[in-house]
Amino acid sequence: MLKKLKSETSYQLLVTIPALVLFIAFTYYPLISTLRYSFTNWNGFKSTYDFVGFDNFIKIFKDQDVGSSFYNTIYFAVFSILIGIVLQLGLAVLLYGKFKGKKFFRAIFYMPCVISQLVASLTWLGFFQYSGVINETLVSLGLSVLVHDWIGNPESVKNVLIFINIWQWTGYGMVIYLAGLTAIPLDVYESARIDGANNIQQFFKITLPLIMQAVTINLFIGITGAMKIFDMPFVLTKGGPIGASKMLSMTIYDNAFLYQRFGYSSAIGVVFFLFIATITVVQIVVTRKREVEY
Numbered sequence: 001m002l003k004k005l006k007s008e009t010s011y012q013l014l015v016t017i018p019a020l021v022l023f024i025a026f027t028y029y030p031l032i033s034t035l036r037y038s039f040t041n042w043n044g045f046k047s048t049y050d051f052v053g054f055d056n057f058i059k060i061f062k063d064q065d066v067g068s069s070f071y072n073t074i075y076f077a078v079f080s081i082l083i084g085i086v087l088q089l090g091l092a093v094l095l096y097g098k099f100k101g102k103k104f105f106r107a108i109f110y111m112p113c114v115i116s117q118l119v120a121s122l123t124w125l126g127f128f129q130y131s132g133v134i135n136e137t138l139v140s141l142g143l144s145v146l147v148h149d150w151i152g153n154p155e156s157v158k159n160v161l162i163f164i165n166i167w168q169w170t171g172y173g174m175v176i177y178l179a180g181l182t183a184i185p186l187d188v189y190e191s192a193r194i195d196g197a198n199n200i201q202q203f204f205k206i207t208l209p210l211i212m213q214a215v216t217i218n219l220f221i222g223i224t225g226a227m228k229i230f231d232m233p234f235v236l237t238k239g240g241p242i243g244a245s246k247m248l249s250m251t252i253y254d255n256a257f258l259y260q261r262f263g264y265s266s267a268i269g270v271v272f273f274l275f276i277a278t279i280t281v282v283q284i285v286v287t288r289k290r291e292v293e294y
Contacts, residue, residue, distance in 0.1 A: 079159075080226045081219065087166065089173075093207075106175075160236075176214050184211070209290065216283075216287040223276070230253070
């Protein structure tokens with residue numbers, strides 16, 4: 001038995017090693033390299049560079065471009081998550097009931113999240129640009145007064161990005177909430193109705209506490225996804241107009257590949273990584289405390 005157990009353990013280790021090597025090579029090694037380069041003035045191309053200590057990190061807090069792109073990222077993430085969570089949970093509750101066609105509607109709402117963000121962005125670009133479908137429709141309806149430069153106006157461009165992001169990922173969160181709702185025993189609701197609880201009381205006292213695991217998952221996915229958004233603003237606006245839609249991920253990209261300041265870009269990435277990690281850890285701790293077992 002011992003020989004057989006040792007043989008199985010050796011085989012498991014043997015087949016695990018290649019995947020482990022690839023994981024370390026493409027996950028941990030880049031992280032360690034980024035941390036090392038963040039203390040240098042490497043331009044990303046030369047084989048030589050100098051260590052500059054904490055100069056890059058000090059510069060981050062004085063850089064207006066980093067500050068404005070950080071604000072844009074937080075604005076985008078907060079409103080995408082808040083509005084998205086409400087819509088996801090609302091749709092899940094509506095499509096949880098028994099009625100004809102619910103599978104069709106579930107598929108319709110889930111469909112956008114399987115589309116590449118690049119394709120989705122290019123599609124919406126045809127709608128929101130000044131000569132796009134939305135403005136042409138308004139003109140044809142005699143509503144020229146409502147024509148607006150949706151992605152060319154600093155006051156509206158972030159809201160357009162938020163709308164597209166919510167449109168694409170609402171179905172994804174809805175499916176997670178549906179899984180949580182399906183797992184709730186029906187006899188819990190029957191007992192609540194017998195005790196005289198109405199639908200609103202049942203939702204806040206039973207449904208919401210029992211799907212907090214789904215809330216934890218959706219918040220985690222929403223925070224990490226919204227914080228590192230890059231494809232959509234890059235395709236739609238290139239960060240414009242006048243930096244109104246430039247996200248922090250785009251600032252990292254620009255410093256690394258346009259300005260050839262890879263060391264400084266790495267420092268921004270490290271600080272951003274620590275910020276996201278802190279937010280997600282706090283979020284997980286807070287929401288996990290509110291989870292209820294059933």
